[in-house]
Amino acid sequence: MDRRTFLTYSLAGGAMVWAGSAVPSALQPLFEAQAQTANLEVFPQSVGAGDPRANGVVLWTRALPRTRPSAATVSFQVASDANFGTIVLSGTAQTDPTRDYTVKVQLRDRPELRPATVYFYRFLLDGQSSPVGRFKTLPAPGDTVNRVNFAFLSCSDYTNGFFSAFRFLADEDIDFVVHLGDAIYETVFAPTFQNNRRPIELPSGLASAQSLEDYRALYQIYYNDPDLRRLRERHAFITIWDDHEYANDAYQEFNTDTNNPAQNRSPNRRQVASQAWAEYTAAAIDFDPSRAPLDAIQIYRSFEIGNLVELVMTDERLYRSAPPCGLNTALAPGCAAVVDPSRTMLGATQRRWFLDKITRSPRTWKIWGNEVMTMQLKISRAIVNGAGVPGLTLPADLFATLDQWDGYAAERTEIFNALRSANVRNFVTITGDLHTFIAGYQRLNFDGPLAPRAVPADAVGVEFVTGSITASNLAEQPNPFNLDINTSTQLLSASNPHFQFFNSNTHGYTLISVTPSELICTMKEVSTVTEPNATLRVLKTYRVPNGQVLMQDITA
Structure with missing residues (x-):
């Protein structure tokens, strides 16, 4: 152009x-x-x-x-x-x-x-x-604010089910919605994680979006959904993307559609995906198609909500280094590159901006709008082999996925050390991507000893991960060990004692209510996504007191 x-x-x-x-x-x-x-x-x-x-x-x-x-x-x-x-x-x-x-x-x-x-x-x-x-509208940056209510959500796969959660969320008493990405899915039929319950045919006729017309068509189809339409009419959104607005496990200009990184580099596809996102997303973000894909758009930004909340939204796709140990990031034992300090998720410029926003903020609560989970998600060889699951023996610890911050551990440690050194208080991270409800502690050393449900001495913050709106969770995806979801939950919880809660067999959204004295996190689940009619219930509720790195289960 x-x-x-x-x-x-x-x-x-x-x-x-x-x-x-x-x-x-x-x-x-x-x-x-x-x-x-x-x-x-x-x-x-x-x-x-x-x-x-x-x-x-x-x-x-x-x-x-x-x-x-x-x-x-x-x-x-x-x-x-x-x-x-x-x-x-x-x-x-x-x-x-x-x-x-x-x-x-x-x-x-x-x-x-x-x-x-x-x-x-x-x-x-x-x-x-x-x-x-x-x-x-938000409170003015200098105003005294007694309460802020918002929802956060992610991962709405149109083909995988009905958006009943959006219908319930439209009626919640909230100030705004934070969307943490995967607002669309570029694939329209991937049998490993999509059931084709609501089929989509792209203009190209292909199984995944490749052109500007394909990406535009996806936004149109998703936005035509009556439940999503009502939610968008009712509440303002603060939105970032994750990978599926372009391609699964994307990084920079690369998709991961083949095992050949050189073949996966697609600047034009990355560019048109960004253009469609900019066109169809109500965000104060400019798109310059005359520039290269990594410079054409910047989605990271922050929001000052009175004297109460600093909301910092980051981009964890456009600037990240390649996967550390090859393109197969799932159930991986890791490698030396995981702790290579030259590798990055945020990129140097965004990382400096992020740390400046968080460490210098005068607001009571510092909330990170984060795409992929910062907490370690490991499958422990000792835990699994000690559980005596028939036919299952692990030769080594495995990371569930190196697409999340586990694949960028050196930068994660750098960030957490900077927060500890700056004595940052009331640091809360909200996350999507994993299609799982999780609550836990962010640690300087996730492999340090910790009793189950204990509060780690090296905790720098708390993290809440929301389940997906419809995208398939662990209960709905096949796994190579043929484990049922209850066994998987037990093994993953025991392998990651920094988790206080783990549930990957339901769908929904999460509410946050912030006051000067506390932050309340309420996870809500819908009864089904396989049919339009569903019910809603509270799954879990946690309280985080002002001044403490502490999660209190207050579920009624």
Whole structure:
């Protein structure tokens, strides 16, 4: 893409904004709706909001004009009430086929938007209105805040089940949603982990997304789901990606589709995956297709929530080193490269930024929005062989997967030592990726002796891992040892005494409620993903007191 085309692409979403409803008279027809009901033919993926700030937010839609292909001027309104009786902002934005008719309006530093306030918004095109969306702004960075409620989630595989969890989450009393990645799955039928319950056919006809059209089609299909659509209309999202927005176990420009790293390098595929993510994600993030894939986009960023929370979101795909011991990262014994200090998950620039944000934050709670688990997940030879499982003997300890921080142990140790040296308190990590609910302690030395359920003396923080929305968990995936899920859970829990809880046979999401005195983590599970009708229940609840690296089980 040449520079002129890039400028055209970049400016296509440029918005004009006016306070209240006083738009120029010549533009007034753009704000007139012919009907009161929403038109999903014009706005097929409904609306979404993201990256809320004290005086800003990103508003998103996809708007299809009557005459295509052609550019379109889309209008929008933000109001303090759902009936739009009091409009606080009005504006227009441009879209066209180069953006797949997506619209992203980045509202920054707007004094009309008050901190910690609920607003409603809608888009209009050709006399038709979108569904009404809702968002809540964050408290101002210097404000005294008594409570923040949010949810975090990950790993929604459309083909693997129904999004009932999204329907329940839409009704939760929360300020925003943190999405930790795998919002789509690039594969549409991988028999080892996808059951094809809801089939998808890509434009290319291939089994995994390869082109910009393929990735765009996935977002459209996922966003058409009624439960996800309602959740996106109801709450603003803070979103990062993980691997499946590009390719399984991806790193830099590489996928892991074959056993040949050279063959797996695909700069164009990485680039179009990033472009589709930028187009379809309500995030205040720019994408520059004129630059190389690793420089075209930066998704790591942080959010200051009053005086209470520093939320730091990282990218653990674009800058990471190659897998340490070859492309087979599952059930691996490890190798010398695991502890090689030159290897990185975050990259040097992001690592310095991350540590600066966490160690210098004056806020009570420092929360890391993290893609892959930081805690060690090892299968102990001594534990397994001592359990006397028929036909199962291990010659060595095995890591469950070196795709997570276990494959980047030197950098993990560097980060945890820096947090300990800086005397960082109230450090909490929220994680997705593993399709498993886990609660545990982050240690300087995970192999140090520790009694089950004990609090390690070398703990620097606590980590909560959420189960998947639908993506297959350990109970649903075949394993080479042919172990049932109860035996697997027992062996993994015993092999990792820093875990306080481990459950990989259910699906759902996790709620966080933060006050000056405590953080409450509530894991919730749905009864099924194999059919649309499900029930919801609390799986586990933990309390983390201010000033202590401590997890207290307070499940009712």
